[in-house]
Amino acid sequence: MHRFHYVGNTLHCESVDLAAVAKLYGTPTYVYSAATIEDNHRRLVGSLDGLDAQVCYAMKANSSLALLRLLANLGTAFDVVSGGELRRVRAAGAPLDRSVFAGVGKTEAEIRLALEAGIYALHVESEPELARINHVAGQLGRKAPVAIRVNPDVDARTHAKITTGKSENKFGIPLRFAPAAYEAAAKLPHLELKGVQMHIGSQLTAVGPFVEAVEKLTPLVRQLQRDYGITYFSVGGGIGIVYQEALASGEAAWWDAQPADRRPLTPEAYGAALKPLLQPLGLKLLLEPGRFLVGNAGVLLSRVEYLKRGHGRNFLILDAGMNDLVRPVMYDAYHEIVPLQRDTSRRALKVDVVGPICESGDCFAKDRTLQEVGEGEYVAFLSAGAYGQVMANRYNTRPLSAEVLVRGSSFELINARETFEQMIASERVPAWLK
Numbered sequence: 001m002h003r004f005h006y007v008g009n010t011l012h013c014e015s016v017d018l019a020a021v022a023k024l025y026g027t028p029t030y031v032y033s034a035a036t037i038e039d040n041h042r043r044l045v046g047s048l049d050g051l052d053a054q055v056c057y058a059m060k061a062n063s064s065l066a067l068l069r070l071l072a073n074l075g076t077a078f079d080v081v082s083g084g085e086l087r088r089v090r091a092a093g094a095p096l097d098r099s100v101f102a103g104v105g106k107t108e109a110e111i112r113l114a115l116e117a118g119i120y121a122l123h124v125e126s127e128p129e130l131a132r133i134n135h136v137a138g139q140l141g142r143k144a145p146v147a148i149r150v151n152p153d154v155d156a157r158t159h160a161k162i163t164t165g166k167s168e169n170k171f172g173i174p175l176r177f178a179p180a181a182y183e184a185a186a187k188l189p190h191l192e193l194k195g196v197q198m199h200i201g202s203q204l205t206a207v208g209p210f211v212e213a214v215e216k217l218t219p220l221v222r223q224l225q226r227d228y229g230i231t232y233f234s235v236g237g238g239i240g241i242v243y244q245e246a247l248a249s250g251e252a253a254w255w256d257a258q259p260a261d262r263r264p265l266t267p268e269a270y271g272a273a274l275k276p277l278l279q280p281l282g283l284k285l286l287l288e289p290g291r292f293l294v295g296n297a298g299v300l301l302s303r304v305e306y307l308k309r310g311h312g313r314n315f316l317i318l319d320a321g322m323n324d325l326v327r328p329v330m331y332d333a334y335h336e337i338v339p340l341q342r343d344t345s346r347r348a349l350k351v352d353v354v355g356p357i358c359e360s361g362d363c364f365a366k367d368r369t370l371q372e373v374g375e376g377e378y379v380a381f382l383s384a385g386a387y388g389q390v391m392a393n394r395y396n397t398r399p400l401s402a403e404v405l406v407r408g409s410s411f412e413l414i415n416a417r418e419t420f421e422q423m424i425a426s427e428r429v430p431a432w433l434k
């Protein structure tokens with residue numbers, strides 16, 4: 001459930017009128033709801049009650065310092081995938097000693113940074129990486145805590161670009177090679193074998209693939225406990241959220257109305273299915289949810305620039321482009337688009353919702369039926385809190401959007417819109433061109 005809803009006919013985030021935010025800070029602007037993140041966190045942790053579980057928020061989903069701090073205050077640690085992310089955790093004043101470092105391409109400098117920061121563990125994706133970590137740890141005169149990411153070869157039944165647990169994906173060490181990899185790792189003097197890791201994909205909408213992967217890994221996990229005394233099992237992230245009917249999904253009635261077999265994956269269903277498999281292992285559990293914690297807690301506000309009537313088509317041209325929210329063009333992702341001011345007396349219009357960028361691909365939705373809106377009015381893209389701002393870029397020399405955090409009836413700018421001067425600050429024209 002989330003906290004975006006109409007009060008009368010104006011869209012609110014918690015108790016804040018989103019049009020007020022758009023007017024004050026301009027658009028495009030991302031707006032996040034603190035209460036929604038807190039709720040999501042509470043539900044997830046509640047569903048794992050009885051397990052010794054640590055949530056390591058996959059901050060690639062949204063790494064704004066304010067959100068990192070908010071989540072750290074709730075007790076999460078972090079799943080970082082670069083030196084930059086690691087430094088962000090530090091900049092947010094959040095601890096790293098319960099956080100993990102994932103990713104297939106860790107550089108020596110990143111490994112050094114993580115070890116010096118006292119990272120809880122490095123999640124290792126290959127044999128050459130084991131050797132590199134051992135080497136860096138040796139230079140530092142310490143042991144590196146590691147867990148190997150094991151690829152269980154399970155079909156996550158999600159978009160091809162975000163499935164990771166199949167044998168053809170670049171991630172992890174195949175299950176059948178994992179015992180040998182641990183054996184080799186155990187011989188390296190500067191490694192401490194601390195756990196085992198899996199992550200099969202993102203935006204999973206059914207619990208089946210998680211269950212299948214945990215079941216496939218369980219014999220190995222038991223063997224690693226026996227042979228090396230590993231202490232934790234990281235089951236990765238991947239819990240999906242609602243994109244279609246995102247606004248209605250903030251209402252309890254909507255959930256009740258979904259037939260059981262079409263109900264989106266809830267943390268309760270996730271916990272109920274995994275607990276009986278994980279509890280008997282007696283290991284510490286690590287989870288790395290990204291999207292689930294922040295996805296439905298954010299919207300992207302955008303202003304309508306023009307309603308252009310083309311030949312047999314209407315184009316709703318917004319001030320947000322694919323540089324601000326890349327998911328629709330990159331994954332054919334669906335984001336619900338709603339007006340900030342609802343007016344039931346207006347007609348519904350079929351439109352292509354597009355951005356201002358000079359590419360036909362800059363299209364958020366084709367043939368979408370929306371209430372007619374015109375120049376100067378605002379719309380919101382829902383469920384844009386995860387993989388929104390973090391994937392934005394400056395194509396067409398467009399600045400990165402502003403970000404705002406709402407709590408109750410107050411809101412605050414947590415990231416100012418980039419200025420033109422900031423965008424070109426590091427560029428130089430060589431003297432010989434002048």
Ligand code: LLP
Pocket residue numbers: 058061079102162164199201202203236237238239288289290291292327331386387
């Ligand atoms: N752990 C690992 C090792 C991961 O690779 C990921 C996501 C996560 C955890 C968090 O997954 P989540 O709980 O957020 O599903 N940009 C894409 C999603 C890419 C996900 C990459 N890995 C999108 O916009 O849909």
